[in-house]
Amino acid sequence: MTVAASTWRALLASAAILVAGAASAQVTETPPAPPQPQPTELKAEEATTLTMLPPQPQWEYVRGGYGLGGTRIFDGATGKMRGEVDNSSRADIAIDPAGKYYYVADTIWTKSDRGTRQDFVAIYDTTQLKLQAEIPIPGHIIVGGFKTNFILSDDGSTAYVYNYDPASSVNMVDLVRRKFVRAIELPGCASLIPNPGVGFSALCSDGSLATVDTTAAKPKITHSAPFFSATADPIFSNSVYDKTKKRTIFISYSGLVYEATMGPAPSIAPPFSIQEAAGVPKGETRPLVVNWLPGGGALMAMHKLSGHVFVLMHKGEFWSHKEGGDEIWDLDLAQRKVVKRRPLKSPVNNIEVTQDAAPLIFVNDKEGTTYVLDAKTMEEKRKIEKTGQGMIYVADVGTPATAPLAEAAPKPTPSTITGG
Amino acid sequence: MTVAASTWRALLASAAILVAGAASAQVTETPPAPPQPQPTELKAEEATTLTMLPPQPQWEYVRGGYGLGGTRIFDGATGKMRGEVDNSSRADIAIDPAGKYYYVADTIWTKSDRGTRQDFVAIYDTTQLKLQAEIPIPGHIIVGGFKTNFILSDDGSTAYVYNYDPASSVNMVDLVRRKFVRAIELPGCASLIPNPGVGFSALCSDGSLATVDTTAAKPKITHSAPFFSATADPIFSNSVYDKTKKRTIFISYSGLVYEATMGPAPSIAPPFSIQEAAGVPKGETRPLVVNWLPGGGALMAMHKLSGHVFVLMHKGEFWSHKEGGDEIWDLDLAQRKVVKRRPLKSPVNNIEVTQDAAPLIFVNDKEGTTYVLDAKTMEEKRKIEKTGQGMIYVADVGTPATAPLAEAAPKPTPSTITGG
Amino acid sequence: MDSSKADVIGERLLRRFAGSSSRRGLLTKLGAVLVAAPAFPLLPVSRAEAQKPDRSVEAKTSFARSAQTKDDTKCDYWRYCAIDGSLCSCCGGAVNACPAGAQPSPISWVGTCINPDQGKAYLIAYRDCCGKPACGQCGCDNTDRETQLYLQQLNNNIIWCFGTSSMEYHCSTAVLVGAAQ
């Protein structure tokens, strides 16, 4: 049998120290014949691990996409990568509104693609990115491309994880006590939305909005009147929710924009056409009509402070709803008017906008390149390569009021393992 | 809590049958008004799983590359994918010389990138690709790009798995009894070669060839005299072994070709320069000399019947040994002569050749495209896209003598689960 | 810096995960029965369509107008009107069979596709084959009548590997279930 690993480790540690020591000693030595000017002698170093800032307003969080784990964090202001949240490609992620934690709803197996299935919500702190806790849950849907499968309550105390196994349900998790609370059956509905003071709401296949009151031990499910057709003109699952105004904005395949006011019995305003808001003909659901239509992955983003919604639009026939955006349309919700149309050089699939006073738009394409635009002028600020092909997230923090700008420079944390 | 999965499954099964029944009934029905001529009514089908042929002489087995699991099997004669061996991207694979099994030496964790480490040799049959057994072993090196970390004895009864943790050892596995036999410490050596009747040999950092006699309960390690410099002109780990002549061919960074005759005390013939064998100047190890040099990943392949070795060559300075091949050089071992040089449109990293009488060469590039060439004429036969970026393997079977051409068409095996 | 892991596993397959969308069907009905949620039709054709099965050129989607019936290794093969993933017919399997070693999911998402030789609509079950790494060949993503997550059986993004020993996705088949009406 091979030498026990512990023995080796002990030996290696001594060897490493030995070499480090020897090398350090040599550093003070004068080199035999320096062939070039020698400004300073270079000092031996130790390998360390850095800490990082908590979520910043202009950071983007980009999912890897199919088969590629990790959520890479880039600074929109500099284009630099700041770190990475550890998750599998099957995960859903969420950012604590207080900026203290990253949450990962994930599914893994004990033996790669076989063995025992394990579903859980993992909690990582945001400055050391260390795993703080793992809360087992009964299940979690395995699908990519939807932001509404893992949502947090406005105060960050509760998480709702959508599950489909293939029964439809929602797993409720107490993030304060770090405990699974209960599974709530939710047949025929999905695509979750926070509902402050109540629990959550969800879109249903009968065209209604379900509202689940989770404040009682026995959750109560109520339904709005049907307001859309789930087969003739579906609403995209990736809606956007505005906690400052307690409202949710939806868009349908044909381009109808709906606004729901959240509450125990949400009210849904009559929709309007985003195309008509841009002065072009209304979207049609029948074939052979080519028009501007919404499409892509996470195709819509809202800047809450200003009430502007940015939508990826492409030219096509109905049922082309996965086609990436050829333009970004800037919709002013208050005016019900598309105030700007920004053509793009090549199609992009996902969009997000930062929540500060000088917001940035992030869009990414299938090559994994992020383009950063000034949300006001639509001017391209930079291009960041190899960010990821998946959905983009931003922390729901603005400047200066709510931004957790811990500007103290992160102190390097020396690794507990002695460097060489 | 959610409805028990078993309940759901029972309900789903009935629903599926219900729908299938209803639909089948409708198949016999005349459509209300067929808008076009209707040649035949289409029949309802069941979902099944196919079986496949055992390893065929002109199949290539292509590893996915970094981060991409699976070994995809393509038919060189048609360009069609025939199936896929299940393995992680950390695995090493080997093909049973009798054509009955695929062997996978793999490492996985219980919790994705954390939890308990599990090292094993998995055995899949070659026609159903079902997992037959999993033999736990103490460890397995985690590295890509080397074929010599997992080898089989000529008769296929024993496997040797190289391990580095970071002590260097070899795990011996009995494939007949499906049992781990023992770990053999092998400090300073790696890059395994079968040694018939003895055990295995390995290259060592002192420039010798170690030979490990595994026939006794206590393995005996002997060393040849040093014959190469592991630092000044290293021999590529990816050597090629010819069981018909019990010999191994090595090539060094500078292009020296060595031939070892295997046995209890292998003899190594004085090397010759592949460049001189091609009528160009000998390779140099010093900087600033640009010449043709061997390079890439698994950069060498041997057609055993004819004694031809095919090597990927590029133009560069010494220490450019990972650069892909710009040419394939066809070296006739008996003549010690490069009889053909085949320029390539773009660099390729891996090469393999089939072992039949009308051999095909496979080369692949970083886009994962395989180019199939006629090994005699060097004519390009076809290009197969999305095969994989990793190493290429072939089954060590020729035609007609040793080919397991089970020409009976594979019968579809109906899945045990009732189709919809 | 221009190489391509995606070339290996297929651009459109990537979109199954990276993109966004959905489907509807058999199970939602069950959900309704069990918990008295709003009901919808058993067959995944909208009620309007079911009442008036218009298969004229004008009613056909862009996919249906150019679909073919000869080559099931191409994305425009008629049965693939709502498929998303690698075609099993390119992976060592067949249009209705998994490659060796992969398991078909007993349930699936469904599509309603028009056979252009007959002008007739059929119900197609897109059964994922599961339990080994992605095949990566012939990635297709067609979206006729493909909806969102609240109509799961009409959503083609979900990994439909339920009741199989592993949920790892390998490829997708297109199994003919029967005439759509």
Place this chain on the structure above:
Amino acid sequence: MDSSKADVIGERLLRRFAGSSSRRGLLTKLGAVLVAAPAFPLLPVSRAEAQKPDRSVEAKTSFARSAQTKDDTKCDYWRYCAIDGSLCSCCGGAVNACPAGAQPSPISWVGTCINPDQGKAYLIAYRDCCGKPACGQCGCDNTDRETQLYLQQLNNNIIWCFGTSSMEYHCSTAVLVGAAQ
């Protein structure tokens, strides 16, 4: 069909796994001590070089002749003469520090690189940072004096995550150990 997962994780990083090569060093010595295998020098410089440390332009490799000392987020930064993988300085870490949440491997492969400002050779430890998915930025693969698997500490293909809680590879640092001679 032309998209790029590789663009995300980096072409050259891919080669760490797809390609072929090696390195030598500290541990092999230990192996020798323990089991009386053939011995080789403690420092990963070949004996010939150690005897005659020729750092003239003529003796410099192609990498050394064009290396720079200003930007440690580029592959031609002087310390990276034998690195293979993503530069931690592009991943939220630094040339000698792992990004938050990643663990440096206590042992590593080593390179001997020439600082062009001084013309002096230094021993560099390429400590992999481990325990989270690939960073994917700034993939480099430099191969000065990089050897094969029988000289493990001079091989840059191996995943050098020993003694860390996970062997998943994130990025590589280039830690200065000391003067090479």
